[in-house]
Amino acid sequence: MAAPVTRAEVLKIYKTMLRESSKFSFYNYRMYAVRRVKDAFREQKAVSDTSEIQQHLLEAHRFLDIIKRQVI
Template identity: 45%
Template sequence: MSVGKREVLSLYKALLRESQKFSSYNYREYALRRVRDGFKAGRNLTEAEDQHRELQIAKESLAVIKRQVVIGQLYRSPNLIIEK
């Protein structure tokens, strides 16, 4: 069974939204770049098994990003020059 386009798009948007919440510029940009690159790389997957595996990895990544955002907010560092 193929992965639904709506589910993939929803997960992609959730990952981008959560990545935007990083307080650190470097972490934020890194996470956004990794999300975009990961979904571009998975765009051409045709096997249902591969699609499901990558979807599961993306869901686990979303959980990690959510935890890291909370930790980052607890231990904030001063803003970088580029952020001002």
């Protein structure tokens, strides 16, 4: 069984995603990415099941990888 996800881990990925999203050179892309990150985390705010949180965290890491590839 995996270790429970801490609040610090979630905040770290959230801040990293916002930071990477702000690197888009085009305003519309940048604002879309920032809005999508914020909306996704807001939607999942009430989730309390550990396995579901881990699943959402994996999705966040995948999305972060996509953002990093697009920003280059």
